[in-house]
Amino acid sequence: MILDIAHYLSILSTAIFMLTFTLVLILDRSVSHSTLLIKRSYSHAFLLFLISFLLYVYLALTDNFSVSYIAQHSNSLLPNFYKVTSIWSAHEGSMFLWIIFLSLWGFIFNLSTDRDLKVKNLSIGIISIIIVGFQLFLLITSNPFEVVLPFAPENGADINPVLQDPALAIHPPTLYLGYVGFVIPFAYALAFLINKDQSIEWEKKVKSWSVMAWVFLTIGISLGSWWAYYELGWGGYWFWDPVENVALMPWLAATAFLHSLSVASKSNVLRIWTLLLSIIVFSLSLFGAFIVRSGIIDSIHSFANDPQRGMYLLAFIAVILFVSLGLFASRLNMFESSKNIKALSKESFISLNNIFFGVLIFSTMMGITYPLIYELIYDQKISVGAPFYNAIYAPITILATMILVISIDSRWGRTIDTGRSFNMLYISLAMGLIGLSLIRYFVGDMSFIIMISFLMGLIIIFRYLILVIKNILEKKYINTPSVIAHTGLGLLILSISANSILSSEKVFNMKPNEVRKFENIRIEFNDLELLNNSNHDSIKATFALDHNGKSFYLSPEKRKYFARGQITSETAIKIMPIRDIYLTIGEQLEGGQWVVNVQLNYFIRFIWLSAAMMAFSGLLIISNIIRRKS
Amino acid sequence: MKLLLKIIIFIIPLIIFSFFYLYLSKDNSYPGADYKKFDLPAFELQSLYDENFISNNLLDGTYLVNVWASWCITCRVEHGFLTELSNNNINIVGLNYKDNRDDAIEWLVKYGNPYEVVIHDLKGSLALDMGVTGAPETFLITDQRVIAHYRGEINNMIWNDVFLPVIKERGLVIDAK
Numbered sequence: 021m022i023l024d025i026a027h028y029l030s031i032l033s034t035a036i037f038m039l040t041f042t043l044v045l046i047l048d049r050s051v052s053h054s055t056l057l058i059k060r061s062y063s064h065a066f067l068l069f070l071i072s073f074l075l076y077v078y079l080a081l082t083d084n085f086s087v088s089y090i091a092q093h094s095n096s097l098l099p100n101f102y103k104v105t106s107i108w109s110a111h112e113g114s115m116f117l118w119i120i121f122l123s124l125w126g127f128i129f130n131l132s133t134d135r136d137l138k139v140k141n142l143s144i145g146i147i148s149i150i151i152v153g154f155q156l157f158l159l160i161t162s163n164p165f166e167v168v169l170p171f172a173p174e175n176g177a178d179i180n181p182v183l184q185d186p187a188l189a190i191h192p193p194t195l196y197l198g199y200v201g202f203v204i205p206f207a208y209a210l211a212f213l214i215n216k217d218q219s220i221e222w223e224k225k226v227k228s229w230s231v232m233a234w235v236f237l238t239i240g241i242s243l244g245s246w247w248a249y250y251e252l253g254w255g256g257y258w259f260w261d262p263v264e265n266v267a268l269m270p271w272l273a274a275t276a277f278l279h280s281l282s283v284a285s286k287s288n289v290l291r292i293w294t295l296l297l298s299i300i301v302f303s304l305s306l307f308g309a310f311i312v313r314s315g316i317i318d319s320i321h322s323f324a325n326d327p328q329r330g331m332y333l334l335a336f337i338a339v340i341l342f343v344s345l346g347l348f349a350s351r352l353n354m355f356e357s358s359k360n361i362k363a364l365s366k367e368s369f370i371s372l373n374n375i376f377f378g379v380l381i382f383s384t385m386m387g388i389t390y391p392l393i394y395e396l397i398y399d400q401k402i403s404v405g406a407p408f409y410n411a412i413y414a415p416i417t418i419l420a421t422m423i424l425v426i427s428i429d430s431r432w433g434r435t436i437d438t439g440r441s442f443n444m445l446y447i448s449l450a451m452g453l454i455g456l457s458l459i460r461y462f463v464g465d466m467s468f469i470i471m472i473s474f475l476m477g478l479i480i481i482f483r484y485l486i487l488v489i490k491n492i493l494e495k496k497y498i499n500t501p502s503v504i505a506h507t508g509l510g511l512l513i514l515s516i517s518a519n520s521i522l523s524s525e526k527v528f529n530m531k532p533n534e535v536r537k538f539e540n541i542r543i544e545f546n547d548l549e550l551l552n553n554s555n556h557d558s559i560k561a562t563f564a565l566d567h568n569g570k571s572f573y574l575s576p577e578k579r580k581y582f583a584r585g586q587i588t589s590e591t592a593i594k595i596m597p598i599r600d601i602y603l604t605i606g607e608q609l610e611g612g613q614w615v616v617n618v619q620l621n622y623f624i625r626f627i628w629l630s631a632a633m634m635a636f637s638g639l640l641i642i643s644n645i646i647r648r649k650s
Numbered sequence: 651m652k653l654l655l656k657i658i659i660f661i662i663p664l665i666i667f668s669f670f671y672l673y674l675s676k677d678n679s680y681p682g683a684d685y686k687k688f689d690l691p692a693f694e695l696q697s698l699y700d701e702n703f704i705s706n707n708l709l710d711g712t713y714l715v716n717v718w719a720s721w722c723i724t725c726r727v728e729h730g731f732l733t734e735l736s737n738n739n740i741n742i743v744g745l746n747y748k749d750n751r752d753d754a755i756e757w758l759v760k761y762g763n764p765y766e767v768v769i770h771d772l773k774g775s776l777a778l779d780m781g782v783t784g785a786p787e788t789f790l791i792t793d794q795r796v797i798a799h800y801r802g803e804i805n806n807m808i809w810n811d812v813f814l815p816v817i818k819e820r821g822l823v824i825d826a827k
Contacts, residue, residue: 296659303663314674330674338667345663349656389666392673402783527760587730607762615760 022075023087027165029072034155036065037123037148044145049138058141059130062148066127069155073120076164080107086172089113089164095178097555097582105189106179111313111329112164114192118309119154121193122200126151129204129229136220142211147203153336161329181556181581181588187247195240195267199305201233202274206302209295210344213351223285223294228645230281234274235638241267242631249624250591257519257627260409265384266308272384273301276377283367286432290371292355299344304381306337311388364435369427376420383412414469421476421513424506425483444490448482455482459518466521473517480510501637501644508633515626522599522622527606529613538618541601542566545616546573556581558590561605561614565594576605600624682801683812690794691779698746698754698768712792712822713741714813716765717777719749720757722785728803729761735809736764744768747777747785788813792822 040061047054080103085091093113094106107113126147134140158164205226212222244264245257258264277297284294314330361368387404394402425448429441455478456471466474484507491498528536530545537543547562558579565572574592581588594601599622606615694705716732718725736742744765746754751770758768771777780789783801790798790813798816800808816822 292655310670314670330670334667334670334674338663341663341667342660345659349659352652352656385666389669393669396669396672527756529759606760617760 023079023084023165023167026072026075026079029068029075030155030159030165033065033069033072034152034159036061036068037152037155040065040148041145041152044141044148047141049141052137055137055141058144062130062144063127065148065151066123066130069120069123073116076113076116077104077107080104083176084172085174085176086167087164088166088168091168091173091176093176093179095176095555097175098179098184099554101189102179102184105183108192109179109183109188112158112162114196115154115158115162115313116164117193118196118200119151119158121196122147122154122203123151125197125201125204125229125233126207134225136215136217139208139211139215139217139220139222142214143204143207146207146210150203150207150340153340157329157332157336161332178555178581181579185247185251187243187251191240191243191247194236194243198233198235198237198240199267199270199308201229201236202270202298202302202305204229204233205277205298206344209298210347213295213347213354216351216354218354221285223281223291226298227278227281227285228642230274230278231638231641234271234278235635235642237267237271237274238631238635238638241271242628242635246628250593256621257624260387260406262388263308263312265388265409266304266311269381269384270301270304270308272377272381273297273304276374277301279370280374283370287367289361289367292352293371293374295348299341299348300381303337303341303344306333306340310334310337362433362435364430364438366427366430366432369423369430372423373420373427376416376423380413380416383416384409414473417513418469418472418476421480421509424509425476425479428483428487444483444486445479448479448486451482452476452478463521470517470521473513477510477512477514477517480513481507484510501640504640505634505637508630508637511626511633512630515623515630518623519621519627523620523624525617525619528616528618529609530616531611531613536616539620540568541618543616543618545614548614551577559605561616563592563603563616565601567594567601574601574603576603578605595625597625598622682808684799684801685797685816686799688796690791690796691776693769693776693779695769695771695776698744698751698758698770704767704769706794709743709791709794711741712790712817713743713766715743715745715780715789715791717745717747717782717785717787717789719747719785720753721749724803725786726761728786728805729764731805731809732764733762741766745777745782746770747782748772748774790816792820 040058043054043058043061047057049055079087080090080094081100083090083094083096083103085094089110089112090106093110094103098106108117126144129147130144208222208226208229212220241264244267248259249257277294277300280290280294280297283290310330310333314333361371387408391402391404425445426441427436429444430436452475456475459474460466460471484503488498488503490496524539526538528538528543530536530543532545532548535542535544542565544564544566545561546564549560549562551558551560556579558577560575560577562573562575565574572594574594576592577590579588579590589604589606592603594603599620602619602621604617606617608614690706690709692706694703696702697704714735732742742765744763744767746768748771751772754768754770758765769776774782780796781799786803788800788804789796797820798813800812802808804813
């Protein structure tokens with residue numbers, strides 16, 4: 021009964037979103053009473069859809085296993101928290117959530133006020149038709165409301181145990197919020213193009229929306245990296261998995277987009293490029309959904325293989341992309357050729373770095389598609405892995421950071437004052453070189469590319485430090501978000517370099533009460549106990565570690581989940597400022613020994629800290645915008 | 651300039667979309683499966699654990715050859731299923747592919763060893779002769795002939811749909827030692 025209501029509400033909501041789109045098409049978009057009608061129509065469609073989702077959450081909480089999806093992915097033994105998160109543990113439910121978020125962004129945007137009624141109403145229409153496309157996809161090819169006939173099973177098949185984790189509860193939602201958030205700048209850019217009024221400053225209006233989506237995307241990607249580190253036991257932070265790459269591409273494009281937005285809103289150049297970027301960012305977000313949900317690529321993230329879904333998504337994304345590109349191309353003449361950008365001005369540096377972002381996105385796209393193209397032509401599978409991406413990302417990032425450090429202190433529309441600014445650069449270069457020689461002294465020999473990375477990371481941080489000190493002394497304005505985000509980038513480069521050369525691991529075979537030493541850490545296998553939990557049994561090993569006179573305990577586990585019989589290992593991590601001690605237990609060997617894996621992961625916390633700094637800088641930008649408005 | 655921009659923005663996505671279209675429309679539920687039959691190539695390679703050579707003549711009956719490496723993340727994913735097969739008395743020969751010997755041994759210690767024997771194919775020469783393109787891949791071999799081959803991670807579904815039909819069709823007994 022409740023299931024039917026939820027199902028009907030979803031269908032009804034699709035119809036009302038369609039109605040909203042039709043209203044936008046037929047009504048006079050410039051008057052306020054039709055605006056009110058469009059606004060109400062959208063809000064009703066969204067609220068019905070939201071109620072439908074909440075009912076679905078209720079069904080999951082009450083173990084309604086007559087719903088096929090819930091029966092396949094939940095279980096009555098699960099804690100309530102995971103009954104809810106099991107909704108987004110597979111394709112249908114996560115698509116449901118994805119569309120909820122898509123319409124939620126539109127809903128909040130819908131409530132905001134905008135003097136340019138025409139553009140606002142057009143944007144709402146564009147958002148509505150995109151939602152309709154995805155709702156039809158959900159209801160036709162991947163219906164979460166399907167029932168099990170004729171009898172409901174007594175219990176569900178359980179959520180995949182590696183997904184039973186607090187980080188997973190928030191990682192997909194945050195990532196989705198980031199992906200779909202770019203629908204606002206996309207729709208607004210299209211509306212701006214349709215409306216043909218060049219004087220509207222769409223770049224200023226979409227800035228806070230775009231920054232917010234970027235913040236979610238940044239946090240979502242970092243959470244995924246963190247989850248893979250401690251829950252999957254991969255022991256690292258990034259694996260160039262295809263699905264990590266499809267999240268990275270929109271992030272890179274969005275970062276380029278945010279930089280171009282600030283250029284376009286301040287100096288009226290790069291407007292065409294910014295419009296194109298808004299289309300690229302949203303298309304890449306949709307492309308991510310396509311890759312994960314079409315089963316084209318095997319990965320830990322991919323959902324079940326279903327070519328029909330892939331075809332629908334491919335066709336729908338193609339329509340969105342080509343219609344928007346067609347509109348873009350037909351409106352190119354609307355802009356007079358922009359005046360030349362002054363050499364060595366702030367906009368010239370940002371344009372240059374846009375090219376580097378473009379190269380990274382294009383190469384990543386090649387890395388994902390090349391194996392598929394190769395397979396089509398030669399009927400053989402090849403894999404493109406970390407060596408390819410490292411070979412491209414390392415030099416391009418280094419080049420981009422060089423442009424970045426030169427560009428600090430540059431001005432809008434004016435050539436940089438090379439004398440003053442370059443003096444600062446030389447000082448930071450000298451400090452960087454001193455820092456690098458200290459690192460080399462303590463760490464030992466390293467490869468050329470790592471040395472350059474260390475140097476660039478140090479120069480960025482020193483250069484911004486000098487900038488802040490100088491501007492405080494001279495009582496000048498400091499662009500705090502920019503300083504924080506770029507210092508975060510410097511820290512990211514430093515910590516990735518340090519992590520790659522310092523981290524080490526060792527495998528021991530140990531019996532209880534045995535002692536081993538690894539570097540300066542004494543590891544004693546204390547105890548082994550069997551625990552029974554609500555949905556799994558586990559073997560918990562306890563180790564006493566002694567490190568520089570400090571002692572502490574670590575307890576990695578091996579778990580066996582009842583419903584699927586799957587065995588997982590739980591890592592135990594001692595978090596320290598400089599390095600993590602990362603412990604996992606493996607198989608039991610003959611003779612009572614256990615395989616114990618000890619990893620020392622250096623500076624891994626700083627990698628996430630730098631991502632957090634970037635996200636925080638985004639929040640600062642938004643709070644500044646809000647403060648300026650009120 | 652604007653014309654060039656127009657052409658580029660249409661051509662790049664068009665190419666990408668058409669490849670995805672072609673890829674999706676290939677009528678194949680298991681793109682990794684391959685039933686080409688061929689003789690097991692003659693080889694003589696060292697065992698992973700000692701200096702002894704293993705040659706094709708030493709391997710009899712029906713068994714699986716699993717291509718793996720310690721650097722391969724998907725191999726870790728598939729490892730649990732291989733262990734399950736091995737516990738059900740199915741013979742699996744490991745073909746350690748382009749891997750450092752110490753890393754490979756350490757990997758097997760860490761995750762457990764589901765293989766009867768492990769061949770150390772440092773240069774990938776046997777793998778090349780068998781048409782291996784990467785790790786993991788799995789071959790079903792009977793009487794010195796390859797009769798089924800799967801590229802990518804094998805799991806229960808792949809086992810039931812790709813390998814078991816061939817085994818049943820031929821009436822093979824795979825768990826005989």
